[in-house]
Amino acid sequence: MAAVPVKVHGPAFSTAVSRVLACLFEKDVPFDLVNVNMAKGQHKSPDFLKLQPFGQVPAFQDGSISLIESRSICRYIAEAYADRGNKNLYGGDTLHKAFIDQWLEAEGQSFNPPSSVLVFQLVFGPRMKIKQDENTINQNKAKLTKVLDVYDKRLADSKYLAGDEFSLADLSHLPNAHYLVTGTDVKELFMERENVGRWWEEISSRDSWKKTVELQKSPPPKK
Amino acid sequence: MATRKLYGCVNSTSTLRALASLYEHEVEFEFFPVDLKNTEVQNTQTFLSLNPFGEEPAFQDGELILFESRAIMRCVFHAYPKPGKEHVYIAPKLQGMAAAWIDVEDHHFNPPASKLVTELVEKPKQGLTPDEAVVGEARSELAVVLDVYEQRLKETSSGFLGGDKFTSADVTHTPNLHYLMGTPLRELFETRPLLNSWCKELLARPSWAKVVDLVNKHTWVSNIIE
Numbered sequence: 001m002a003a004v005p006v007k008v009h010g011p012a013f014s015t016a017v018s019r020v021l022a023c024l025f026e027k028d029v030p031f032d033l034v035n036v037n038m039a040k041g042q043h044k045s046p047d048f049l050k051l052q053p054f055g056q057v058p059a060f061q062d063g064s065i066s067l068i069e070s071r072s073i074c075r076y077i078a079e080a081y082a083d084r085g086n087k088n089l090y091g092g093d094t095l096h097k098a099f100i101d102q103w104l105e106a107e108g109q110s111f112n113p114p115s116s117v118l119v120f121q122l123v124f125g126p127r128m129k130i131k132q133d134e135n136t137i138n139q140n141k142a143k144l145t146k147v148l149d150v151y152d153k154r155l156a157d158s159k160y161l162a163g164d165e166f167s168l169a170d171l172s173h174l175p176n177a178h179y180l181v182t183g184t185d186v187k188e189l190f191m192e193r194e195n196v197g198r199w200w201e202e203i204s205s206r207d208s209w210k211k212t213v214e215l216q217k218s219p220p221p222k223k
Numbered sequence: 224m225a226t227r228k229l230y231g232c233v234n235s236t237s238t239l240r241a242l243a244s245l246y247e248h249e250v251e252f253e254f255f256p257v258d259l260k261n262t263e264v265q266n267t268q269t270f271l272s273l274n275p276f277g278e279e280p281a282f283q284d285g286e287l288i289l290f291e292s293r294a295i296m297r298c299v300f301h302a303y304p305k306p307g308k309e310h311v312y313i314a315p316k317l318q319g320m321a322a323a324w325i326d327v328e329d330h331h332f333n334p335p336a337s338k339l340v341t342e343l344v345e346k347p348k349q350g351l352t353p354d355e356a357v358v359g360e361a362r363s364e365l366a367v368v369l370d371v372y373e374q375r376l377k378e379t380s381s382g383f384l385g386g387d388k389f390t391s392a393d394v395t396h397t398p399n400l401h402y403l404m405g406t407p408l409r410e411l412f413e414t415r416p417l418l419n420s421w422c423k424e425l426l427a428r429p430s431w432a433k434v435v436d437l438v439n440k441h442t443w444v445s446n447i448i449e
Contacts, residue, residue, distance in 0.1 A: 053371045054368075065316050065319070065320060067320060068323055068327070069323050069326035071326055072325070076315060076322075079315040080315035080316065082315075094302045098289055098302070099289075101291070101294035101297050102289050105293050105294045106290075106291060109291065150275045153275060
């Protein structure tokens with residue numbers, strides 16, 4: 001069987017890795033998931049640093065090229081495999097892409113900071129037996145509340161963030177939101193806002209996200 | 224055709240990023256300074272209706288309204304190419320590799336760089352003392368990032384981060400570079416030869432001179448860019 005050119009390096013439970021996996025499923029692009037044992041420091045090994053010089057996951061390869069940064073990787077997948085899977089994931093023209101980029105940036109600049117702190121404090125921290133910091137949790141809940149208020153207003157006028165169709169901008173929110181909605185009391189911040197709640201139900205029930213969650217639950221692939 | 228409009232603050236690197244992109248592509252536009260502390264001002268009210276997050280800049284081209292400086296930058300680079308000066312790649316692999324460095328700037332360069340600009344440029348202007356501990360930590364973080372950049376510039380061997388030509392991956396850095404090169408931390412760049420050349424190249428671009436001119440015209444408190 002021919003080798004699969006697309007490889008994603010990193011554990012599926014990582015939010016950044018799962019962002020890329022969801023995109024690959026959405027675009028129906030076959031790939032190999034290569035485990036990186038972060039507990040053993042594999043992400044700082046010389047071989048891994050050649051692929052990702054900052055020592056973070058994911059690293060990504062497609063044939064001869066390697067890429068870093070999960071949102072960039074998603075944009076690349078959407079462009080390079082434009083005619084596969086969900087063809088409108090990154091818009092049809094420059095204008096549409098610009099709207100998607102704007103909400104992708106909003107995710108990265110406004111949603112991601114407080115939500116990743118909360119994912120660490122409320123989900124991963126306890127698993128790693130790290131003590132929770134109440135002040136940090138409260139501050140970031142307050143920040144996330146403000147962001148979700150903006151989203152709720154936006155989603156009153158628009159089915160998805162960038163328009164009437166599901167796009168990379170929505171997909172980019174799945175990893176952090178999933179952990180918060182399925183495992184913490186932050187779920188209420190999403191579900192008590194009618195439009196955000198509706199949007200969350202839609203995007204999280206997509207096949208691509210269900211497949212990603214399955215991978216998160218499966219044991220890591222053996223090398 | 225309706226005038227294109229950019230709303231922003233001249234003392235913000237986000238606004239400067241959008242300005243640099245527009246000047247680089249010789250896009251005609253009108254600049255509307257926004258004072259976010261003064262919400263009574265008409266410009267500010269118009270601006271707040273354009274950007275639901277209330278953060279500058281915002282860009283309007285007819286019915287197109289965009290916020291987030293890097294989204295504005297990406298759109299300008301793709302939507303307004305000049306013949307012979309296309310700063311994007313058509314091939315997805317080449318564009319993918321170039322654009323990844325916009326996110327690298329966003330997630331690795333900007334965090335320590337903007338902390339240093341706050342401590343070493345903005346605080347002194349307000350008569351405040353820089354926090355040495357914050358400066359020290361951010362400096363160390365930035366040094367690690369700049370080592371990766373030096374290696375990347377070695378790999379592209381073009382003098383540009385994204386590939387074999389100037390792209391948005393370069394210009395996204397210019398505003399922070401401009402401020403940092405006016406502080407003692409310029410030695411972080413001057414001691415890395417490829418990085419030093421890259422920095423000088425970006426700051427010498429005619430489009431950046433136009434940004435500086437506009438800032439000088441609109442700066443009413445004190446000259447923040449020499």
